[in-house]
Amino acid sequence: MLGDLTDRDRAILTLEAAWPRHGGMKEETIRTQLGMSPARYYQLLGRLIETEQALEFDPLLVRRLRRLADARAAQRVSRMRGFVG
Secondary structure (H helix, E strand, O other): OOOOOHHHHHHHHHHHHHHHHHHOOOOHHHHHHHOOOOHHHHHHHHHHOOOOOHHHHHHHHHHHHHHHHHHHHHHHHHHHHHHHH
């Protein structure tokens, strides 16, 4: 349900979806538009894309971000196996 997303949640998803169209430094945009550190932004975004509400709000963005997150996780596992094995 879209009602479960906060204004901040929607602002994070909107910024992430719009970012390829913006020039300049993303970190500065995060600070000025959202008033948070980039680390906090990415932490919240990571949690947010796992919710059904975010998927309903912007399915294409959330699916793309989930695929990227899954690929990064698989790379980490692969590297860990390289050290263990």
